[in-house]
Amino acid sequence: MTTPHPRPVWAEPPGPAGRAGKAAALTAIAAVVLLPIYVVVLTSLSPASAVTAAGGLVVVPRGISFAAYAELFAGGVVTRAVLVSLGVTAVGTLVSLAATVLAAYGLSRPTSLWHRPLLFAVLLTFLFTPGMIPLYLLVSSVGLIDSYWALILPTAVSAFNLVVMRAFFMSIPAEIGDSARADGAGEWTILARLVLPMSKGVTAVIGLFYAVGYWNAFFNAILYINDNRMWPLQLILRQYVQQGGSLTSASVVDTSASAALPPNLAIQMAIVVVALVPVTFVYPLVQRHFTKGVVIGAVKG
C-alpha cells in the first residue's frame, strides 16, 4: 500500500516553520550518511586526471573510468581477498544458519526432554564472555591458526540470534505441529515443511546478520590468520587504505599485474566500494523484517 497515511483529524497541521525545519533536519541527516559514500564512489570511478585535478577526493564528476576496478580484479591481492571473504561469508552463513535454526527448533517445545538445562546453557552465555586470551589459546591449541575455519567456528552460533529464532518459532501456534505429528510427521518434516516456510522473514534477517558479521569480520583474522595470503577483504582495507600501505609492497603481491601501476586514491576508494557494495545491496531486501529480529531479540534476550 503506498497511499499516503492521512493525518489524523485531531492533529493540527504543522506551520510553515515546523515543516521547513523538519525537512531541513531530515535532509541533513540523509546527507551526512550519503555524502561520504557518494564522494568515495565517485573518486573510485574517476580517471587519474580528475583525481589529480581535484587534488584528492573528487566531488564534482569529471569523466568516468573503470580503470581502478580493472586493476583490482586483475588477479592481485584484492581479487584473492574478495574471494576469501566471499567464501568465508557463504560457508559461515550456511553453518551458522543451519546450527541456529536446528537448535532454535529443538528448544522451542517447553515440554521436551532436558529443555530447561539446555536452554539455560544457551542463555548463560549472555552473562559472560570467555575473554580474548583463553579463546586465542583454545583456537591455537586445536590447530585452527591459519585455517579459514578459525574465522567461522568461534563465532558460528550467536546465542542472541538463537533466542530470537526460538521466540519466533514459539509464536507459531502449537496446534499446527501437533496435528502434523498426529498425522505421523516427524520433527524434521515439521521443521522443513511447516515451520521454516512460515518463518522466511525471520530466517532471512538472521541470515543477513550472520552474513554481514562474516563479511565485516576483522579482528578474528588479525588474531588467527598470520599468513597474509589468506587475508579477508577487511584486512586489506585496513592495510592499504586506512593505514595507507602501498599495494605494490613485494611481500604481498605475487602477480606482476598490480605491481605495474602505482596505487592511487582511485584504487584505494575502489577497495572501499568493494567492501561496502555487498552489504548495501543486500540489507534493503530484508529491511521490512528487521523489527521482528530486533524487537523480539531485545525483549526475549
Next chain:
Amino acid sequence: MISHRPGGAAPPLPGGDAAGGGGHRPRRPGRRPPRRAPRRRVPLGARLRRDWPLLLMTAPALGLLAVFHYVPTAGNVIAFQDYNVYDGFLGSPWVGFDNFFWLFSDASFWHATGNTLLITAFQLVFYFPIPIGLAVLLDSVLSPRLRLLLQSVVYMPHFFSWVLVVTLFQQIVGGAGLISQLLRRNGYEALDVMSNPDVFLLVVTSQVVWKDAGWGTIIFLAALAAINQNLYEAAAVDGAGRWRRLWHITLPGLRPVIVLLLIMRLGDALNVGFEQFFLQRDAFGADAAEVLDTFIYHRTLTTAAYSYGAAAGLVKGAVGLALILVANKVAHRMGEDGIYRRT
C-alpha cells in the same frame, strides 16, 4: 502496510520468558495458555524415544557453544598460573593471585579502565538520546514511502564494518581528507581530527552516532507504533499541543524501552567496542585511546604474557557480570522487566 509496523500489532513489550523457559510459571493473561501440564509421569526412556530428534537438532549449536564458549571460559584458570605454551594448562606452575596483584598495581591498567568508563559515560550522554529523537522525527513523517526511504538510508551504516567506518571518517575529516583538502585549497590550515587526542571522545562518539544511531531507532519506532493512538486523540481534544503530547504521552510510552536499553548499556559499561579502538589506538596514541580490550591485547599477545592478559580479562568479565546483575536488580526495583524476568 507501513514498514516498521508489522501487522500494526503491538510488539510484545514487555513480556517473554527470557530465562529458564516458559511453561512452568504462571503466564500473563493474553499469552498462550499452558497447553498441558508437564508430563512428569512419562518415563525417561519414552521421553528420550519421543524427543531424540529435538536433542539431535540442538547438538551442533550446543557443541559449538561448549567448545568455543564454555571451554575457553574454563581456560581462564591460567590467570592463576604462570602459563607458558610449552607446559600447557596442566604443567604450568600455579601462582595464586600474583597476576592480579601485578594487575592492580599496574598504572596502565587503571588508565585503560578510566578511559573505558569515560567513553561509556560520554556516549551515554551524547549518543544514547539521539536514536530516541531520530525515531520520533522519523515517526512523524506521514508518507510511508518517504519514511521507508529514510529508514533505508539511516540503517545503512550499521552494516558497514568498523574498518570501513574509520576509513570513511579518515577520508572526510582526516588530515588528508576531503575537508582538509577544501580548506587547504582556499588558503586555510588543514584540519586533522583523526589523530588529535584532544577531540578523541568527540570523534569516536561521532563515529558511533554515524554508524548506529539510525539502527538504534528500530526498537523505539516499534515502541512508538505500540502507543495507543486514542491517547493522542483524547489529549488533542483536551487542548494539548504537539509538544505536550510528546512530553506526556510519547515519552512515557517509550519509558520501558529506554530503561531496558539504559540498563543493558550500564551492564555493558566495560565494553566500548573493541575494533573501533584497536583501529585508532595508534593514530590517537595510547594515552587517550587505550581501553581495556586494547590493553589486554597489546599487553598480552605482543609479549605472550597470557596469564596476565587472562587475569585482566577475568577482572573485566567479573565486573561486567556484577554490573549486569546490579543493573537488572535496579530495573526490577523500578518495576521494569529488565534483561531477564524475576522468577
